[in-house]
Amino acid sequence: MRTDVIIIGGGAAGLFCAIEAGRRGRRALVLEHNAEIGRKIIISGGGRCNFTNLNTTAENFVSRNPHFARSALARYTPADFVELVKAHRIEFYEKKLGQLFCRGRSHEIVEMLLTECRRSRVEIKPDTSVERIEKGRHFTVTTSRGTFESEALVIATGGLSFPKIGATGFGYGVARQFGIAIEETRPSLVPLVFSGANEFRGLAGISIDAEVTTGSQSFRENILFTHRGLSGPAILQASNYWQPGGEVEFNLLPAQDIATAVNENRRSRQRLDNFLKGLLPERFVEVFAARRLPLKPLNELSNRDIESVTTEIHHWRRAFTETEGWHKAEVTLGGVSTSELSSQTMEAKKVPGLFFIGEVVDVTGWLGGYNFQWAWASGHAAGTAL
Template sequence: MRFDAIIIGAGAAGLFCARQAGRRGRKVLILEHNAQPGRKILISGGGRCNFTNLQTGPENFVSKNPHFCKSALSRFTPADFLELVRSHRIEYYEKKLGQLFCRESARQILEMLLTECARAKAELRTGCTVKNVSRRELFEVETNEGVFFAEKLVIATGGLSFPKIGATDFGYRIARQFGLKIVAPRPSLVPLVFSVEDFGRLAGIAVEALVSAGKHSFRENILFTHRGLSGPAILQISNYWQKDEEISIRLLPDRDLAALLEANRDSKQKLDNFLGRLLPQRLAETLTAKMFSNKPLNRMNSREIGETAERLRDWRVRFRETEGYHKAEVTLGGVDTDELSSRTMESKKVPGLYFIGEAVDVTGWLGGYNFQWAWSSAFAAGEAI
């Protein structure tokens, strides 16, 4: 059967691209190997889908080429997606920092996309496995349901995160098959595992901190897990963390600890109890036991006070690895942006072949940016095919 365009992957980007191309009168087929489309949308944002971020800008993305995302983001903005959400009467709210969530359920976003695809007369085949892709005059996509032909082929199969709901390396394999470069993929927006520290007894404790790697800092909660750290500040910094690099954690980011300790120089209180007034007691005790000598404050000299304050202001932590793709919200890396047109997402080497969404080397921060990239890149391709 012949189509104008075949889109492989019925996730956020694939469905939105099909809608956009279908509205322009293109005959579109979407192929999805799962029995249901959009499974990641359903589990996103804790079931409420953080579908965009009002403050989206290129600085919220990580890519080998930080300029690549600009064109697509400027031509389909958070306001554009919000207009669509409103037109489907989906109630939403701003959680914080421009993050928009469905009030009821992520299912509403998926239903909206499916309704839009149906209106645009895009054909969706689920449970469809792609066996082979080749290109002669047209692209030929061989599947368990037969061979489909099209002038344009859009790869929207996402990254490697959450393999249990259908993530595959299909996009990277197709890119390699057609001679396109890949930026090595790795898990991101993911908890980190300590190299040596053992803070298992702190699992479950959350505190606000300023977390930094290189020039990037995020101030939000960190959460101790059985093996390492999680929480929004850690997930955010995982986008920038390089293996074997230390991360700096500033505990008590609003306090001048040196001044507080100085002001309590006469106190007979021991350091762990004093810190326990500022931090959860279990954390204060564990940090003191591991990092300091637990003296009464009136027995600490100025050097010890300075060192204690400095170590909590710039707690240097080494991590061995991430918790991996099973716990990562996204995949860093992907199809090298050098290979693609930033206006259309079309391959420069292989005319008619497009890559959109998470399969491309553009990864957003936590907070709705990854879906906005899916919508914007899908729009760019959907307008071009």
Template sequence: MTQPFDAIILGAGAAGLMCAIEAGKRGRRVAVLELADRPGKKILISGGGRCNFTNIHCRPENFLSANPHFAKSALARYTPEHFLALIKKHNIAYHEKTLGQLFCDHSSRQILDMLLAECADAGVEIIVGTRTEQVEHAGRFTLCTSKGIFNSPALAVATGGLSIPKMGATSFGYDIARQFGINIVPTRPALVPLTLSSEDCTKLRDLTGVSTEVIASIGRQRFREKLLITHRGLSGPAILQISSYWTRSKSLELDLAPEKQLFTPMLSTSAGRDATRAASLLRDTMPQRLADRLITLAAPASWTNHAIQQLETKFHRWPVTPSGTEGYDKAEVTAGGIDTNELSSTTMECKRIPGLYFIGEVVDVTGHLGGFNFQWAWASGAAAGRSL
């Protein structure tokens, strides 16, 4: 038997559940089909288990897209304050961490339970463990699945990107887009650790786990946060942020001592002009082992005023050429995706295929680290849910 609904949503993640809530509140009969055996698996692991559910400083500039203006409409109509109203309605305790990031005081489970409660109140039917095998369109959408046949005039694709495949990520959303001839901006891992060449790794491998504050930059993009040395390269918030803007063969620069003059004391005297003195000054800024290693790598042949000034410049513009990334396995999100030129920025509906919507990570809108990707999920899901 075919099961008819007013709207079908593929994916019970953040965007899919928000979309279902908004559509259900408008009296629509909504089914959410989820491949995994339970909804919201990425919500549960986010933010170290405490879910960085939004950022109070959310602005369009916090998002990367081939069309930087596309996200403005949805973000303006569903803001962090709207989501906070939902948080407060359900009496979920939260706190601000750094740079406007909001986390649950207790568990990310609270966010998922809140969304599921809102779905239940709106009469949404969530069907887990459902593999969609075929999508057909002839005026209405017909989905042949492992749980039967579903039929609806509206279909919202909220299947996510390719990041963290062990959590069930697949290319299914992109496959649907290709089926309907919808353009896809090439995808790549984003918010992902960067790898270094074996030669560069050898220089730093015994410093694995060492962290320091830096400014990582590519062109006009600059992020001041922590850098972490790993056994394969570099990670930490600063690196994850800049990775979304990195492409192969590009270099990035690290300011290893933001807003500090490191070696100025060496210019005022002829004594103590050597690597030992330089390392001693550097230790005031970063961990000792890292300071000693970097001086070893960068020490000039002679300690003239000019050489010391060049050393100062290098520590504020230290060049790094990654060999690659840790890939989708370690990426927090997927950059690229459904071309926003194909979608209405107001409703997320396909311009050429009425009734077909794409929301969340599957779309070519990628947020910075710090709650922005959740805010895009809430905003794009709400935009579609109010239109289904």
């Protein structure tokens, strides 16, 4: 069978690209190896799909080329996607920090995309495994359901996170086949594992509002103790910037200056750890203070003691050896090198007619709806260029 464009991957970016191509009169065929379309959308945002972020800018993405995403993001904005969601009468709300979630279930977003696909006369073949891709004058894609030919081929197979719902490294294999460079991949938006002995083992489930800094980036949200290290939104955000083996700095009382608080109570005979239990979770203070702080009454603390308390509370540093891996990661850092692609169209510079969109590309968003916005925007960029 011959068509205008074949899109491999029936996820967020692939469906969106197909819709746009179809709107412009192109015959689009989507090949998806899962029996169900858009599985990652369905499980996203805790089942409510955080489908965009109102504050999206290129600064919310990590990529070897931080400017690459700018053009596509500017041409398809969160407001454009919101308009589509409204047109489909999907109820949504802003949870925090510009993050838009469905009020109902994520399925509604998949249904919306499938409805738009029908309107655009997109053909979708689920349960279809791609066996081989060849390029002569056209692309020839051999699958478990026959052979298809097209003028253009779009790779929208996503990244490596959540292999249990069908994530594969397929897109990187296609890039290699065509001599296209790949930036090293690793799990991200993922909990981190402490290096060395875990002195906080007993604290799993406890969370603290903290400011977390890695490199030049700081995020203020909760951190959550796990059995092996730390999770929570601030840690997931930091994982986009953390380097394996590296340290992370924590401000455990970002809203308050501990030296001022102690000085205001300098005549008190209350012991420092008991005083801190009024500011931080008790069990955390018991473990943290016993190891790192002078356990003296406030009226016996020297200026030096207060300096060291300030360092521990506002600049606590901890090293992590690894992440919790692909099974827990929401996204993939790295991917198809942006230096190989047109930032306007997502077409490979070396291989006319071959496009890469969505998470398979070396563009990784922060937690909070940014990754879907990249999927829509890059899908739209390719869809309008096809």
